[in-house]
Amino acid sequence: MHVLGIETSCDETGVAIYDTEQGLLAHALYSQADLHAQYGGVVPELASRDHVRKLIPLIKTVCNESHIKANQIDGVAYTAGPGLVGALLVGAAVGRSLAWTWQIPAIAVHHLEGHLLAAQLEQPAPTFPFLALLVSGGHTQLLEVAEVGNYKILGESVDDAAGEAFDKVAKLLDLGYPGGPAVAQLAEHGNPATFHFPRPMTQRPGLDFSFSGLKTHVLTTWRTQESNEQIRADVARAFEDAVIDTLVIKCQRALQQTGLNSLVIAGGVGANQRLRTTLKQLAIKLGITVYYPHPQFCTDNGAMIAYAGAIRLMAGQTSELAYNAYPRWPLDKLSQL
Numbered sequence: 001m002h003v004l005g006i007e008t009s010c011d012e013t014g015v016a017i018y019d020t021e022q023g024l025l026a027h028a029l030y031s032q033a034d035l036h037a038q039y040g041g042v043v044p045e046l047a048s049r050d051h052v053r054k055l056i057p058l059i060k061t062v063c064n065e066s067h068i069k070a071n072q073i074d075g076v077a078y079t080a081g082p083g084l085v086g087a088l089l090v091g092a093a094v095g096r097s098l099a100w101t102w103q104i105p106a107i108a109v110h111h112l113e114g115h116l117l118a119a120q121l122e123q124p125a126p127t128f129p130f131l132a133l134l135v136s137g138g139h140t141q142l143l144e145v146a147e148v149g150n151y152k153i154l155g156e157s158v159d160d161a162a163g164e165a166f167d168k169v170a171k172l173l174d175l176g177y178p179g180g181p182a183v184a185q186l187a188e189h190g191n192p193a194t195f196h197f198p199r200p201m202t203q204r205p206g207l208d209f210s211f212s213g214l215k216t217h218v219l220t221t222w223r224t225q226e227s228n229e230q231i232r233a234d235v236a237r238a239f240e241d242a243v244i245d246t247l248v249i250k251c252q253r254a255l256q257q258t259g260l261n262s263l264v265i266a267g268g269v270g271a272n273q274r275l276r277t278t279l280k281q282l283a284i285k286l287g288i289t290v291y292y293p294h295p296q297f298c299t300d301n302g303a304m305i306a307y308a309g310a311i312r313l314m315a316g317q318t319s320e321l322a323y324n325a326y327p328r329w330p331l332d333k334l335s336q337l
Helices: 033-037 044-066 085-102 111-121 162-172 179-187 212-224 229-258 273-286 302-314
Strands: 002-007 012-019 023-031 075-081 106-110 130-136 139-147 150-156 262-266 289-291
Touching: 002 044, 002 085, 002 302, 012 044, 012 302, 023 044, 023 302, 033 044, 044 085, 075 085, 075 111, 075 302, 085 106, 106 111, 106 302, 111 130, 111 139, 111 262, 111 302, 130 162, 130 229, 139 162, 139 229, 150 229, 162 179, 162 212, 162 229, 179 229, 179 273, 212 229, 229 273, 262 273, 273 289
Parallel strands: 002 075, 075 106, 130 262, 262 289
Antiparallel strands: 002 012, 012 023, 130 139, 139 150
16 A cells, blocks of 8 residues: 655655555655744744645655656545644645545544654564653653554643753754754763753652753853853753753653553654663663664654554545644544554
């Protein structure tokens, strides 16, 4: 089964074709980072317009690269939420229209389910059940994943998510947009002994996260220091260490609580190299296995949507002709296979 995947939830236009027998055939991604950088963040209307411009050319690109013609596509998967409503509607409208024209089924895919299943594109792939740390944009969650569609949220961010905190700290330090990679790159030059920031909510029981106070701590520290490049790097390093330690502490707590021995890292922050290094140490300590998508599939992409859609289409699930976009869409409300 050949499935066309379309991702337009925010500021990246992703398209891919997935074959249920051969795997991923082709994928293409266009980032709007340069477009939004001048504004210091994503401008929703501009994001929607750029998806309109880029989506059809990218679909043609993946069809050409995979040598798949329109009459060989068996299903279309498109991101329906959560995300920016205008951006979501672009992908949903194009995806549903193509499926209707080609007289094939379409499936609305949950963006976060795509992230959760992205590691299935790799070899070896994780087997169910597993614990997942989802760190994508405005979401930081720990989930017990029993099977596709069976997700139990164990803990989540009560205010700023990790990705949001990276972006806001980048703005505080005048690092521009996108913030996560910029903070991580600067932190490489920081001295870890200069500052020690708190690890929020690790001294109390539970698996929830909170990074708003840590962001405030960064602001206070930065404003009270003599500003120079080394101090900027030291602050970035202290912040990154605090976020990563917090994530790892909560992962260890969740693994011990559930008894699971597989941990999947999903979402953009999963590409952070310091996080991967620290989790490798945790894996050795606990005797568990940690799985990641390839770095190019940590951020938003069409491959994860094509895969997630293919799984549901293969199970006989389809979406109706009318389409919707869901800016908010609880992950634990999805139907099981």
